Amino acid sequence: MKTAKPSTSPDILLLDQQLCFALYAASRAVTAAYRPLLESLDLTYPQYLTMLVLWEQDGVTVRELGRRLQLDSGTLTPLLKRLQQAGLVSRERRSSDEREVEIRLTPAGRELRASAESIPACLAARLCMEPDDMRRLRDELRELAARVLSTDA
Amino acid sequence: MKTAKPSTSPDILLLDQQLCFALYAASRAVTAAYRPLLESLDLTYPQYLTMLVLWEQDGVTVRELGRRLQLDSGTLTPLLKRLQQAGLVSRERRSSDEREVEIRLTPAGRELRASAESIPACLAARLCMEPDDMRRLRDELRELAARVLSTDA
DNA sequence: AAAAATTCAATTGTACACAATTGAATTTTG
DNA sequence: CAAAATTCAATTGTGTACAATTGAATTTTT
Missing domain, CATH: 1.20.5 (Single alpha-helices involved in coiled-coils or other helix-helix interfaces)
Structure with missing residues (x-):
C-alpha cells in the first residue's frame, strides 16, 4: 500500500558504502603500521616522506618539497624545523633568490638513509x-x- | 670494471614508488574534494563521517563511534563537543553505566541528513x-x- | 626606473590524530 | 564483600593539515 513515509533514501549514506572512508581508514592504518618502524629512526611518517624526497634530490626548496608531497608551507615549515632540530637537514635562504629556502641533508641526514x-x-x-x-x-x-x-x- | 661505489640501493626509497604515499596523497585529495561540499553543512570531513554513523544508528556511545571510525576518545571527545556546540548532537552519560557517554542526534542533526x-x-x-x-x-x-x-x- | 602584481616562506588560528595519563565507574578475584 | 583489575571518556602534549594573512623579495607593467 506504499504509504508516504518521508523516505530518507536508504544506503547511500552508510559509512561502509563510502569509498572515501575506506581510503581514509586504510591510509591511517598504513601510517600506523609505519610508526613502530620509524620510531627507531626518530621520524614521524610525514617526516619520513620528506626524507624520501631529500634522499632522492638534495638541496630542494620548500616549494619543491611542497609540490612533491602536496603539502603547503604551513605544514612543511614546522616539520622542517623539527628535522633541523634533529640535525638531519639545514635550511638556508638561496642567495640567487632570497624568497626561496633551500633544504639540504646534513651528513647525519644522509646516513639515516641506510637505516631506512x-x-x-x-x-x-x-x-x-x-x-x-x-x-x-x-x-x-x-x-x-x-x-x-x-x-x- | 665495477668499482666499489657505496651502492645505496636504487629505487626502493623513491617517493613515487611507495604505495603508502599514493594512499596518503589520494586520501588527502579526496578529503579536499569533500571540503567545499561540506562547507555548506558546516561540517569538517571527520565530523561528516561521524554524522554518517549517527544517521545510521542514533544513540551510540563514544566507544562504539570510535570502533566504527577507528578513532580514539582523544580525537572524538573534542570533535563531539564541536558537534554539540553546533547543536547537532547531545552528549549524556548513560544511567545504566556512568562510564559511557551516549551521543544522540538533535532534531537539527537529524534534519541535516537531507542536505547530505x-x-x-x-x-x-x-x-x-x-x-x-x-x-x-x-x-x-x-x-x-x-x-x-x-x-x- | 617606479608602481603594481606576483611569488615565496613564515605565521596564525582551527581541527584533527594519536600516545600517554588520569580518574571515575564497573567488573572480576581472592 | 573488599581489593585488584579493567573499562571508559576526558585530558594533556606533540605533530600534522590546511585556510588565511603577512611581509619580504622578485618580476611584470606602465
Whole structure:
C-alpha cells in the first residue's frame, strides 16, 4: 500500500558504502603500521616522506618539497624545523633568490638513509600483497588523486 | 670494471614508488574534494563521517563511534563537543553505566541528513569512476586495512 | 626606473590524530 | 564483600593539515 513515509533514501549514506572512508581508514592504518618502524629512526611518517624526497634530490626548496608531497608551507615549515632540530637537514635562504629556502641533508641526514632501506620491504611483508598487486593499487590511487585534483582547478 | 661505489640501493626509497604515499596523497585529495561540499553543512570531513554513523544508528556511545571510525576518545571527545556546540548532537552519560557517554542526534542533526544525501553522488561524479570500479577499489582498501590491522595485534 | 602584481616562506588560528595519563565507574578475584 | 583489575571518556602534549594573512623579495607593467 506504499504509504508516504518521508523516505530518507536508504544506503547511500552508510559509512561502509563510502569509498572515501575506506581510503581514509586504510591510509591511517598504513601510517600506523609505519610508526613502530620509524620510531627507531626518530621520524614521524610525514617526516619520513620528506626524507624520501631529500634522499632522492638534495638541496630542494620548500616549494619543491611542497609540490612533491602536496603539502603547503604551513605544514612543511614546522616539520622542517623539527628535522633541523634533529640535525638531519639545514635550511638556508638561496642567495640567487632570497624568497626561496633551500633544504639540504646534513651528513647525519644522509646516513639515516641506510637505516631506512629495510622499511619498504618490511611493510610489503605486513601487507601480504604481491608486488604486482601493490603496483596496480598504487597506480590506481595515483590515478584517483590526479582525477580529483584536476577537476577542482 | 665495477668499482666499489657505496651502492645505496636504487629505487626502493623513491617517493613515487611507495604505495603508502599514493594512499596518503589520494586520501588527502579526496578529503579536499569533500571540503567545499561540506562547507555548506558546516561540517569538517571527520565530523561528516561521524554524522554518517549517527544517521545510521542514533544513540551510540563514544566507544562504539570510535570502533566504527577507528578513532580514539582523544580525537572524538573534542570533535563531539564541536558537534554539540553546533547543536547537532547531545552528549549524556548513560544511567545504566556512568562510564559511557551516549551521543544522540538533535532534531537539527537529524534534519541535516537531507542536505547530505546529494554528497556521495557529487563526489562520484568528481571521481569519474564506474560504480563497479568504485566498489572494487573500496573493497580492496578495506582488505588492505584489515590485513594491516590484523598483523599488529 | 617606479608602481603594481606576483611569488615565496613564515605565521596564525582551527581541527584533527594519536600516545600517554588520569580518574571515575564497573567488573572480576581472592 | 573488599581489593585488584579493567573499562571508559576526558585530558594533556606533540605533530600534522590546511585556510588565511603577512611581509619580504622578485618580476611584470606602465
